[in-house]
Amino acid sequence: DTNDIGFMAVKLATEAAGESLKDGAAVSLAPGIYFRVELCGITGHKQLAADSGIVIKPSEAVAVGAAMVRVFNEHGDRTDRKKARLKYLIDKWGVEKFLAEAQKKLAFPLVKFPLAQCVKRPASIKHGHVGVYRQSQPGKNYIGVVIPVGVMSTKQMRRVADLAQNYGSGNLRLTPWQNLLLPDVPDGFVETVKRQLVRIGFYHEATNILGGLVACTGNTGCKWAATDTKGQAVALGAHLNQRLRLDHPINIHLTGCPNSCAQHYVGDIGLQGVKVNVGGESVEGYNVVFGGGVGAEAGIGKQVFTGISFDELPTLLERVLKTYLAQRAPHETFAAFTRRHEVKQLQEMFSQ
Numbered sequence: 001d002t003n004d005i006g007f008m009a010v011k012l013a014t015e016a017a018g019e020s021l022k023d024g025a026a027v028s029l030a031p032g033i034y035f036r037v038e039l040c041g042i043t044g045h046k047q048l049a050a051d052s053g054i055v056i057k058p059s060e061a062v063a064v065g066a067a068m069v070r071v072f073n074e075h076g077d078r079t080d081r082k083k084a085r086l087k088y089l090i091d092k093w094g095v096e097k098f099l100a101e102a103q104k105k106l107a108f109p110l111v112k113f114p115l116a117q118c119v120k121r122p123a124s125i126k127h128g129h130v131g132v133y134r135q136s137q138p139g140k141n142y143i144g145v146v147i148p149v150g151v152m153s154t155k156q157m158r159r160v161a162d163l164a165q166n167y168g169s170g171n172l173r174l175t176p177w178q179n180l181l182l183p184d185v186p187d188g189f190v191e192t193v194k195r196q197l198v199r200i201g202f203y204h205e206a207t208n209i210l211g212g213l214v215a216c217t218g219n220t221g222c223k224w225a226a227t228d229t230k231g232q233a234v235a236l237g238a239h240l241n242q243r244l245r246l247d248h249p250i251n252i253h254l255t256g257c258p259n260s261c262a263q264h265y266v267g268d269i270g271l272q273g274v275k276v277n278v279g280g281e282s283v284e285g286y287n288v289v290f291g292g293g294v295g296a297e298a299g300i301g302k303q304v305f306t307g308i309s310f311d312e313l314p315t316l317l318e319r320v321l322k323t324y325l326a327q328r329a330p331h332e333t334f335a336a337f338t339r340r341h342e343v344k345q346l347q348e349m350f351s352q
């Protein structure tokens with residue numbers, strides 16, 4: 001949903017015929033797993049990725065990605081930070097021309113195939129990877145580990161690597177939610193690994209507030225940042241977690257500037273760092289966006305509050321979530337609740 005070039009896994013249940021982009025010939029597609037190519041996600045500019053009409057084999061992904069990046073390098077405008085994204089080349093050319101140029105750089109044909117004839121992967125469960133889950137391989141489990149705002153010390157990294165080496169298959173995977181997956185843990189080692197993770201200072205379970213708390217680098221490491229996103233995310237998460245319990249998971253994304261590395265427009269709560277004038281003094285604060293989402297809940301959030309100082313933010317969001325809990329329809333998610341109200345209504349409701 002969110003990337004310039006994305007590969008979305010799908011299944012073909014039966015043999016089917018696609019159309020070669022190279023010469024229009026029919027291409028036989030055996031049953032199995034493929035990727036659909038999605039293009040032009042750029043959520044900081046309020047645009048989600050769209051299906052390009054192409055399916056590729058997983059083994060072709062690197063070559064296709066490289067061909068597309070080369071086309072962008074040769075023809076995109078990389079001199080202007082605000083336009084240096086694939087969206088702007090495709091806005092100018094259209095998808096067909098972009099794919100035709102990528103095809104020229106590939107030895108195998110790109111294959112057009114209708115999205116409707118693909119079996120999509122099951123909808124992902126929000127915060128669903130946190131905890132212990134059985135793999136399809138008998139006797140194996142993966143453990144989803146919460147790494148608060150993705151920050152690990154080198155000592156912690158080494159100890160997690162040791163766990164993967166000693167109890168798993170030596171593999172670790174990172175998630176877009178700044179958490180970590182430790183796969184291939186045999187049944188008999190699961191409890192040991194859970195205990196070790198707690199000793200290292202990580203969690204294998206999280207509340208509906210802390211499981212999807214994401215922050216970009218912020219002003220401790222990025223020159224563009226207006227705010228200390230990671231430090232403030234941890235403080236904000238702790239404040240809300242002490243005062244609230246939610247029965248639906250929410251994602252909270254803090255990003256330090258409009259570049260939106262933490263994708264604030266697709267968080268249930270998105271926060272974009274800004275400088276705020278308080279009594280003549282410039283302090284750190286946020287523009288506040290509600291109602292974004294990805295996957296089955298895909299949508300761009302809407303900005304409801306502008307320039308809230310960080311001092312005020314935790315109490316504002318506590319009030320927002322308590323109001324949502326009090327006024328929502330039964331089982332209504334925060335995204336659904338905020339999407340069915342206009343900005344003005346939300347401002348009034350949350351300001352009382």
Ligand code: SF4
Binds near residue numbers: 222223
């Ligand atoms: S969103 Fe802005 S502040 Fe945050 S890491 Fe990206 S460029 Fe830096």
